[in-house]
Amino acid sequence: MEARSRTRSYEFLEAVTSDLSFVARGPTLEEAFAAAAEALLAATVADPASVRASSELRLRFEEDDLELLLLRFLAELVYRRDAEGLLLRVGRLELVTGKPSRLEALLVGESIDPPRHRLETEIKAVTAHGLRVVPRAEGWEVSVTLDV
Amino acid sequence: MPVPSSLRQLGSALWELGKGHRPGMRVPVRVYATKSLLETMDAQVFQQAANVATLPGIVRASFCMPDAHWGYGFPIGGVAAMDTKRGVISPGGIGFDINCGMRLVRTGLPWEEVKPHLRALVDALAERVPAGAGRRGFVSLERDEFCEMLREGARWCVRRGMGTPDDLSFTEDGGCLSGADPDCVSERAIQRGHAQLGTLGSGNHYLEIQVIPPDGIYERECAARFGLEHPGQVAVMFHCGSRGFGHQVASDYLHSFLKAMPKKFGLSVPDRELACAPFGSDEGQRYFAAMKCAANMSFANRQVILHRIREVFCDAFGRDPDELGLSTVYDVSHNIAKLESHEVGGRRRRLLVHRKGSTRALPPGHPELPDAYRDCGQPVIVGGSMETHGSGRAMSRTQARKRIRGEAVRQRMAERGIYVSGASLRGLAEEAGFAYKDVGEVAQATEAAGISKRVVRLVPVGNVKG
Numbered sequence: 154m155e156a157r158s159r160t161r162s163y164e165f166l167e168a169v170t171s172d173l174s175f176v177a178r179g180p181t182l183e184e185a186f187a188a189a190a191e192a193l194l195a196a197t198v199a200d201p202a203s204v205r206a207s208s209e210l211r212l213r214f215e216e217d218d219l220e221l222l223l224l225r226f227l228a229e230l231v232y233r234r235d236a237e238g239l240l241l242r243v244g245r246l247e248l249v250t251g252k253p254s255r256l257e258a259l260l261v262g263e264s265i266d267p268p269r270h271r272l273e274t275e276i277k278a279v280t281a282h283g284l285r286v287v288p289r290a291e292g293w294e295v296s297v298t299l300d301v
Numbered sequence: 302m303p304v305p306s307s308l309r310q311l312g313s314a315l316w317e318l319g320k321g322h323r324p325g326m327r328v329p330v331r332v333y334a335t336k337s338l339l340e341t342m343d344a345q346v347f348q349q350a351a352n353v354a355t356l357p358g359i360v361r362a363s364f365c366m367p368d369a370h371w372g373y374g375f376p377i378g379g380v381a382a383m384d385t386k387r388g389v390i391s392p393g394g395i396g397f398d399i400n401c402g403m404r405l406v407r408t409g410l411p412w413e414e415v416k417p418h419l420r421a422l423v424d425a426l427a428e429r430v431p432a433g434a435g436r437r438g439f440v441s442l443e444r445d446e447f448c449e450m451l452r453e454g455a456r457w458c459v460r461r462g463m464g465t466p467d468d469l470s471f472t473e474d475g476g477c478l479s480g481a482d483p484d485c486v487s488e489r490a491i492q493r494g495h496a497q498l499g500t501l502g503s504g505n506h507y508l509e510i511q512v513i514p515p516d517g518i519y520e521r522e523c524a525a526r527f528g529l530e531h532p533g534q535v536a537v538m539f540h541c542g543s544r545g546f547g548h549q550v551a552s553d554y555l556h557s558f559l560k561a562m563p564k565k566f567g568l569s570v571p572d573r574e575l576a577c578a579p580f581g582s583d584e585g586q587r588y589f590a591a592m593k594c595a596a597n598m599s600f601a602n603r604q605v606i607l608h609r610i611r612e613v614f615c616d617a618f619g620r621d622p623d624e625l626g627l628s629t630v631y632d633v634s635h636n637i638a639k640l641e642s643h644e645v646g647g648r649r650r651r652l653l654v655h656r657k658g659s660t661r662a663l664p665p666g667h668p669e670l671p672d673a674y675r676d677c678g679q680p681v682i683v684g685g686s687m688e689t690h691g692s693g694r695a696m697s698r699t700q701a702r703k704r705i706r707g708e709a710v711r712q713r714m715a716e717r718g719i720y721v722s723g724a725s726l727r728g729l730a731e732e733a734g735f736a737y738k739d740v741g742e743v744a745q746a747t748e749a750a751g752i753s754k755r756v757v758r759l760v761p762v763g764n765v766k767g
Contacts, residue, residue, distance in 0.1 A: 281559060281574045284573060
């Protein structure tokens, strides 16, 4: 599966046999993180475009490095879906890199509505396997493996 | 497939990769597999097993079972025993789905009697055992009750009339790991799991009605001990774990170990998913106590599911569970870490054994066996049928989806006489039979390696797919 919007893109990979891996890209680090959240949503629900922005959630995290920050951010989205039934994507996201690195996000989305949202894969967790946040000539790329 | 050239054959189904394979290995890698299974293994399996061999305190070898496949961090189908003083505990060596396991339940019913009820039974099971993403159970517990269940595991269910003492006798560790401490579990894990008791989950989880085929009994005496006596006898097999609760426990501790490793323990690992803490450290002990809570949640989950199966069969046949002969053959975990006593180099040692996608196999005479199995050993339940969730993936989910559509899998199963109630067509495609190793060959390899013997083969007739 490959998806592109004006600035964000993600791609699910073939290689890992048991899990679900993807790379997500963006012209900025913030856009790459947002693309990763979009990939997670696409793995969760058959038609991610059906998710309306009717509620908001603010998050703020601090971690020692960008990989840990990405892990914590995506794990939060997995938790919100499983515990609270929320389907979320990034509305606005700011990152400050350093020691520590900081993330502030405004997430938008809605509660699962079974007639409109056909749930696909149940994501158990975001793994740390092969987790990468790397700068590329054209922006940033993140690699993530989900346990499904 | 590129099998490493340094792999040496030690026996008909045993191979070794020496410590020189990569820097930092403390022990060799040992792989149990026939030559043809070995050739289906991805190169990553050997690399991952070699990574595990670098972990502090690993004893004897980093082991791979015949159905080993590339996972996150540890290979799936991997076993690693750690010294309890010098060794580490690693959530990645257990998996996020803590105590994911298999339960096999026999009935006294012949296929001819079940056949007319099959569709109704499968549909009722799909209704009573919620499956698929985001499904909640019929039991939603208050916090205190949930914590009580975390301490007691399947015993908690039996106390509430959802099972029999015999169910506990035929469950690994009696369905309860002692030392489970809910204080070591986050509020988030409880929030995620408290309404999921009695649910199957999605992905590779399933519940099947199965039948012993005419040529399905290999070891008559042993099979009789397991109460599996005649071709045509109907059984129920299911595969599931600790649901969102276990996933959150593992995620919480993976995160805390990743933070503590460099700062507090001065540890580094070749793959961050191998994150670990010294077993004796406060962090290590807290994770072990939290992992036991998740293991108990999983034992309880499978016990509640059995209770639902009994209700469904009783309603369909108008008889009670005893008359229907609905009894647990065995319940065994394949994602767990346990303290066990093993002989190493001629002396008994207490070891912390990690099993990820691997099942223990107690030999005849082992004191932990239920009396009825004392002279035949523990049943090893190798899940995976012709079409849904085989044993050890050989193809990615995305590849499987590209090759077949869920509806076609359902159709193909119907042609083979298997009625399926699938929550997700996408899931059905991902779990198509060709995406897995051949289960018969996996069972054969365990026999060739002297790990276990083929006793009974069951084939599916009805399937509830997660």
